Structures are given as structure tokens and as C-alpha cells.
Amino acid sequence: NAGVTQTPKFRVLKTGQSMTLLCAQDMNHEYMYWYRQDPGMGLRLIHYSVGEGTTAKGEVPDGYNVSRLKKQNFLLGLESAAPSQTSVYFCASSYGQGTSDSTGELFFGEGSRLTVL
Amino acid sequence: SQQGEEDPQALSIQEGENATMNCSYKTSINNLQWYRQNSGRGLVHLILIRSNEREKHSGRLRVTLDTSKKSSSLLITASRAADTASYFCATVSWAYSGAGSYQLTFGKGTKLSVIP
Numbered sequence: 001n002a003g004v005t006q007t008p009k010f011r012v013l014k015t016g017q018s019m020t021l022l023c024a025q026d027m028n029h030e031y032m033y034w035y036r037q038d039p040g041m042g043l044r045l046i047h048y049s050v051g052e053g054t055t056a057k058g059e060v061p062d063g064y065n066v067s068r069l070k071k072q073n074f075l076l077g078l079e080s081a082a083p084s085q086t087s088v089y090f091c092a093s094s095y096g097q098g099t100s101d102s103t104g105e106l107f108f109g110e111g112s113r114l115t116v117l
Numbered sequence: 118s119q120q121g122e123e124d125p126q127a128l129s130i131q132e133g134e135n136a137t138m139n140c141s142y143k144t145s146i147n148n149l150q151w152y153r154q155n156s157g158r159g160l161v162h163l164i165l166i167r168s169n170e171r172e173k174h175s176g177r178l179r180v181t182l183d184t185s186k187k188s189s190s191l192l193i194t195a196s197r198a199a200d201t202a203s204y205f206c207a208t209v210s211w212a213y214s215g216a217g218s219y220q221l222t223f224g225k226g227t228k229l230s231v232i233p
Contacts, residue, residue, distance in 0.1 A: 004159075033221070035223070040225065041225060042205060042223050042224055042225035042226050043160075043205065043223040044222075044223075045220065045221070045222055045223075048220070050218045056218070058220065058222075059222065090159060090160070092159075092160075104148060104150060104165050104209060104221075105150075105162040105165065106150075106152070106160070106162060106207075106221065107162075108159030108160045108161070109159055110158060110159050111157075111158075111159055
């Protein structure tokens with residue numbers, strides 16, 4: 001059982017380039033999330049999805065776009081990368097949000113380290 | 118802004134001692150969760166406490182929640198060197214500006230070092 005898989009694990013971009021981070025989960029989870037983690041800032045929510053075909057903005061959505069065309073995949077795109085987007089990106093998924101009978105537990109990928117020069 | 122704020126930012130203790138980390142948050146929540154992150158790895162879920170609960174236990178972990186003070190604490194008893202990691206609280210609250218769902222947001226974390 002692979003859980004949550006992120007690709008690529010490392011990437012170096014030049015300012016203005018575009019790229020897509022792919023997150024795949026094999027647990028049939030409804031909810032998927034993209035976070036960025038910067039030193040001293042903890043994890044900040046970029047975008048999330050509550051089901052196939054849905055997306056919503058989180059705390060820091062500017063400069064990013066997302067798509068959830070298939071339930072198992074959640075893509076994070078950077079159209080024109082900026083040095084401020086240098087960060088470690090984490091994808092997570094969950095069956096629920098702990099609001100009823102679900103545990104609300106998030107399962108995380110191992111992260112994608114992005115450097116924008 | 119981030120919902121949860123952990124305190125202290127860093128904690129160093131001897132193996133066998135207890136470690137206590139605190140989390141404060143700003144708005145009403147549905148539940149609060151604690152996660153652990155080993156250096157360079159993804160986060161791992163430890164425990165969830167709902168807004169109508171005051172205390173939960175899981176092995177050497179004890180979590181308390183005080184909704185009147187908007188705060189939670191995580192206690193790790195009899196710490197081990199393997200407990201060295203960063204610990205994050207995460208709150209689940211209604212996302213009024215989002216997709217009409219709950220939103221989970223993390224604090225900045227407490228870095229725990231357990232010295233053998």
C-alpha cells in the first residue's frame with residue numbers, strides 16, 4: 001500500500017518557469033490538500049479539495065493553481081515560478097475531517113522540495 | 118493567519134522525563150489534532166480530540182482541550198530519544214470562505230529534542 005505519493009521529490013526552477021507537482025493516493029480518500037512548509041512558518045494550506053472535481057483556496061493560494069480531475073490525483077501548478085515559492089510542498093489526503101465518525105487523520109506524502117532561482 | 122500557535126518553539130529534555138507542549142488557537146473548532154514530523158519526512162497523525170472532549174490518551178500521549186481558553190496541550194510521558202521530532206497542532210474549523218467545508222490548519226510547531 002503506497003499511501004500518498006508525490007512527484008517529483010526535488011526540482012530546481014528558474015524564475016518564470018512553470019511546473020506541476022503531482023500527488024496520488026491509493027486509499028480512496030475524498031479530501032486532498034496541498035501545504036507548503038517554510039522554516040519558522042510551519043505548514044500553510046495552499047489549496048484543498050473535498051472531492052473529485054472540486055477545489056478551494058486555503059491560506060496562501062496566490063501563484064498556485066490546482067486540479068482534481070480524478071479522485072486519486074491532486075495536481076498543484078505553478079504558472080510562473082517566483083523565488084518566494086521556494087519551499088517544501090506536502091500533499092495530504094483524508095477520508096473525512098473528524099467531524100462525524102471519521103478519524104479526520106491526514107496521511108502525508110514525503111514532500112517535494114522546490115527551489116526557484 | 119495560522120490558527121494554531123504552539124508553545125514552546127523548542128524544548129530539550131533528558132530521556133525519561135515528560136514533555137509538555139501547548140497549542141493556542143483563535144476561532145471555534147470542531148476538533149484539534151496533533152501530528153509529529155521527523156526531520157525531512159512527512160507528518161504523522163498522533164491523536165485527535167473533539168471539541169466536546171476534555172482529555173484523551175493514547176499510549177504515552179495525553180492530550181487535553183480547553184475550549185473556553187482555546188488551548189490544548191500534548192504530554193509525552195517517559196520520553197525516549199526516538200521521540201525527538203517536531204510536533205504540530207492542527208485545528209479543524211469551518212471554512213466560511215472556502216468550499217463550504219471544514220478546513221484544517223497547522224501551527225508552527227514545537228521542536229522537541231530528547232537527550233539520551
